Amino acid sequence: VDEVSELLNISYDSAYRRIRGEKSLSVEELELLSKRFNLSIDSLFNIQSDNVIFKHTPIVPPEIGVKPWLKRVLADMRRIQDSSVSEIIYAAKDPPVFHYFQFPEIGAFKMFFWEKTIFQFPQHADRKFGLKYIDDEIREIGEQILVTSLKIPTIEIWNEDTFNITFKQIENYWVSGLFESKEDIHILCEKLHIWINHIKKQAELGFKFYYGTEPNGVEDSYKFYENEVVLNDNTIFVRTSNYTATYLTYNVLSLLLTSDPRFCKGVENYLKGILKESVLISSVNAKERNRFFNRLLNKIEQFQESIR
Numbered sequence: 001v002d003e004v005s006e007l008l009n010i011s012y013d014s015a016y017r018r019i020r021g022e023k024s025l026s027v028e029e030l031e032l033l034s035k036r037f038n039l040s041i042d043s044l045f046n047i048q049s050d051n052v053i054f055k056h057t058p059i060v061p062p063e064i065g066v067k068p069w070l071k072r073v074l075a076d077m078r079r080i081q082d083s084s085v086s087e088i089i090y091a092a093k094d095p096p097v098f099h100y101f102q103f104p105e106i107g108a109f110k111m112f113f114w115e116k117t118i119f120q121f122p123q124h125a126d127r128k129f130g131l132k133y134i135d136d137e138i139r140e141i142g143e144q145i146l147v148t149s150l151k152i153p154t155i156e157i158w159n160e161d162t163f164n165i166t167f168k169q170i171e172n173y174w175v176s177g178l179f180e181s182k183e184d185i186h187i188l189c190e191k192l193h194i195w196i197n198h199i200k201k202q203a204e205l206g207f208k209f210y211y212g213t214e215p216n217g218v219e220d221s222y223k224f225y226e227n228e229v230v231l232n233d234n235t236i237f238v239r240t241s242n243y244t245a246t247y248l249t250y251n252v253l254s255l256l257l258t259s260d261p262r263f264c265k266g267v268e269n270y271l272k273g274i275l276k277e278s279v280l281i282s283s284v285n286a287k288e289r290n291r292f293f294n295r296l297l298n299k300i301e302q303f304q305e306s307i308r
Contacts, residue, residue, distance in 0.1 A: 007036055040260075052263045054248075057255040061119045066111050069253060070141045073097065076257075077148040083240035089155045089271045091232040092162045093249075098149035101142030102198060102211045103191045106166075108134040113169050118252050129173060130180035131187060150208045153221040157271075157278055159228055163196070163296045171303060182307070189304045193297060199224075200293040206283035225278035226292050237267050244268070 005015040008029050017023040025033070034041050040053040057072045058064060077098070080086050090096050100107040109129060116124035127133075170188060172178075179185045194211075202208050203224035207217025236247035244264040248256040258264070281289035 003036070004033070007032055052258055052260045054256040054258045057257070059114075059119055059251070059253050061115075061121045062123070065119075065121060066115055066253070067135075067138055067141070069255075070097075070138065070145065072255075074141055074145050074148065077145055077152070080238055080240060081148050081151050083242060085239075085241040087153045087155070087239045089157075089237040089268075089275075091157045091235045091271060091274060093232045093234045094165050095158075095162060096149075096154075096156065098142075098146045099195075099199065101139070101146040103195055104134055104139045104142075105131055105188055105191045106195055107139065107142045109170065109188060110166065111135070111138055113173070114253060117169075128178050128180045129184065131184050132180075147210070150210060150217070153218070154208070155223045155225065155275070157225045157227050157232055157274060158292075159226060159232065160292075160295060162232065164299075167192070167296075167299055167303075174307060185307060186304070189300055189307075193300050193304075196293060196296050196300070200289065203282040203289055203293075204286070220283060222282060223280060224282035224289075225275060226281050226288065227274060227278040229277050230274055235267060235271065237264065237271055239268075 001012055001015050001019065004010075004019065005012050008015065008018075010018075014023070018025055018029070030041065033039070038055065057069060059066065059069055080088070097110075100110050108131065112124070112129050112133070115121040116127065116129075170185070170192070174185050198211050201215070202222055205215055205217070206219055206223070207215075207221045209215045209217050234249040238245040238247070243259050244261070245257060245259045246264050246267045250256060279285065279288055281292055
């Protein structure tokens with residue numbers, strides 16, 4: 001009542017009458033309320049149009065960096081996890097961000113790469129990557145994202161290129177002389193090797209768990225698919241007990257979010273079609289699972305040999 005009264009510049013009594021539906025809102029009042037509370041008028045009235053309303057979480061250097069973006073991801077993950085029923089379907093062009101924080105070294109590299117190479121933050125202009133520069137706040141936020149994600153049933157669709165993106169970024173930094181020390185690249189490769197094995201182990205067990213702890217989780221809550229036909233694009237579909245939502249990425253990391261029912265239904269149908277053309281390699285199909293992950297591990301081992 002306080003907010004409505006102040007926003008519309010009306011008395012408490014007038015605000016109560018509008019809230020109870022005893023007095024209709026004017027077009028101007030509806031506009032003010034929709035902007036203040038970030039509401040889509042089309043969705044409120046179930047207006048069928050070709051327009052889809054998206055919220056966006058951009059990275060805009062140098063004002064908005066990776067840290068605020070991670071905080072937004074954490075808030076959204078917690079909202080999903082708090083639902084009595086939740087599920088994420090992730091068509092992964094790049095490994096889902098929560099995976100990176102199983103190992104602070106991998107998370108730190110990805111954050112540095114994004115800020116320096118993709119978004120060209122000025123503070124990184126003359127810097128090389130070094131493990132001694134791990135940002136404790138980013139590491140803490142990342143761990144919270146990871147811990148939250150472990151509790152959410154997830155279906156991931158990968159192909160070999162999903163891993164190759166991060167691997168090529170590391171390889172490029174090495175060739176370009178952007179590591180502070182040779183020791184750092186060796187440590188990162190070792191962590192990368194353990195990381196892939198850990199994702200493989202989670203796929204084998206059919207649930208996610210924190211590395212270094214006793215495996216424990218809900219059976220069949222983590223489904224891992226390989227798709228060799230369709231190039232994934234980091235489309236993320238979310239279903240909870242209260243709503244469905246779709247996240248799309250643009251400019252590598254920036255997020256577009258919509259809860260438009262028709263749009264989300266279309267995305268859900270598309271992803272279900274992709275799943276039919278994919279091979280489930282979690283819990284079952286050990287031969288295909290070993291083949292997929294062994295290819296990734298071989299890439300790391302060959303690269304390690306080349307830089308000794």
